[in-house]
Amino acid sequence: MSPAFDPAGLPRKPGALCIGAQKAGTSWLAQMLGQHPQVWVSPFKEAQYFNHRFIPGHRKWIGWHYRNKPQEIRERHRRREVPMPPELDAYLNAITSGKMFHNQWYKRIFAPAPQGAMPLDITPEYSGLPDEGVDFVRQFLPKAKIIYLIRHPVDRAISQLRMNLQRNKRHPQTDAEWLAEIDSPELFERGDYAACLPRWQARFPDMLVIPFGRIARAPAAVMAEVQNHLGIAAFDYRDLTQKVFANPEGVLEPPPVAVEALARRLQPQLDYLQAAFPTEFCQNIR
Secondary structure, three states: OOOOOOOOOOOOOOOEEEEEOOOOOHHHHHHHHOOOOOEEEOOOOOOOHHHHHHOHHHHHHHHHHHHHHHHHHHHHHHHOOOOOOHHHHHHHHHHOOOOOOOHHHHHHHOOOOOOOOEEEEEOHHHHHOOHHHHHHHHHHOOOOEEEEEEOOHHHHHHHHHHHHHHHHOOOOOOHHHHHHHOOOOHHHHOOOHHHHHHHHHHHOOOOEEEEOHHHHHOHHHHHHHHHHHHOOOOOOOOOOOOOOOOOOOOOOOOOHHHHHHHHHHHHHHHHHHHHHOOHHHHHOOO
């Protein structure tokens, strides 16, 4: 068993949360921090605990997430021809059976973190928690370090749209069909910075906010900021410039009419970011 997995570990709370909009770089950050000996990212990556509790509309697909993820992990071992460690198999079974989504269950997710390593919950959907949800996080994790990733609203929405079309095997052809696709509320709720950011900053004023474009332009500098924020040592990361979950070639691109409609609808988000952050920050959100 890897030394980064302690099967005898006791339930514990995470020391940090990484949140932010979908398609804004959280998977890249998970791959980087997962290499660091002072950080522990669970096999699930996205615990989805607080949004399950406070955003009822997420519960259906969160159930799918917890049914599907153990299969993914086991299949990954099979493809790599690496035996599945029995301790990991037992952990996956324990986390996905019995009563779930209560405080003690959430702490059990991070039990295998070795001593000296900070458990990290990377769940972008937490960014959309309502006020009472962020209040609960503040009460439950008063010392947690928060990292919030931001991407240009239109770029982010297009990336999410392309991913959704690929997953659901939809192929809009006409302008009308494309305009219907961009009318989906879920395309906007995860990138509603004007509503979400102030909630988190009010409860966690020292939150680290990272613009997506800096991941490509200055990944080492981004990780230096993250290390400083989390209070961990410098580390030599592998694959700093490698994209994670980039949309594959051949995925449909929205036509100009759809992009223009998205831009009009998302202009208030750009206005908010430009009012809330310095010019240099806003220049780096794409």
